[in-house]
Each structure stands twice: as C-alpha cells, then as structure tokens.
Amino acid sequence: MGEFIWGAATSAYQIEGGRHADGKGESIWDRFADIGRMPESGDVACDHFTRWEEDIALMADLGLDAYRFSIAWSRVLPEGRDRVNQAGLDFY
Numbered sequence: 001m002g003e004f005i006w007g008a009a010t011s012a013y014q015i016e017g018g019r020h021a022d023g024k025g026e027s028i029w030d031r032f033a034d035i036g037r038m039p040e041s042g043d044v045a046c047d048h049f050t051r052w053e054e055d056i057a058l059m060a061d062l063g064l065d066a067y068r069f070s071i072a073w074s075r076v077l078p079e080g081r082d083r084v085n086q087a088g089l090d091f092y
Helices: 028-034 048-062 086-091
Strands: 007-010 066-069
Touching: 007 048
Parallel strands: 007 066
Antiparallel strands: none
C-alpha cells in the first residue's frame, strides 16, 4: 500500500476572480451570476488571480504534497474556440 499524500484542490470559478482580467471571456458561471441564477458572482472570489504566489506559499507552509486545480477555459479560449489567449495560458 502506498504512502498517503496530503493535498488540496480548487475550482477556477470559486477561487480565481479576475473576471475581466487579461482578456478572459465570459463563462456559463459568469452568465448564471449575471442573470441571478446564483447568489454570488465569481468576479473577485478569493482573488487567486492576483494572489496566486501567496496562495502557493500558504500551501507550501502547510506541507502539502499535491495540488489539483481546474482551468477556466474562458480564460484560455475567450470566444470558446479558435483564438487562444496567451495571457490565460501564461497564468496557468
């Protein structure tokens, strides 16, 4: 049996924020928040978009061995296809 690995996981919409930063397009979650289908928006969230270095330092201080994160495809493909947003790729 293998050794236990302590880790954390996040969802892009729930932590990133930066809704309009660096060319990010609209996601379905942004639309749901705009039309009132969700009680909160992810426009700022935990502000991981601007605080990612601090967040990673916190995970290191906790001694985590693994981190699983999701990608906001609207940050990578703002129109949903074709044009790739280099700033979005650079963020990840």
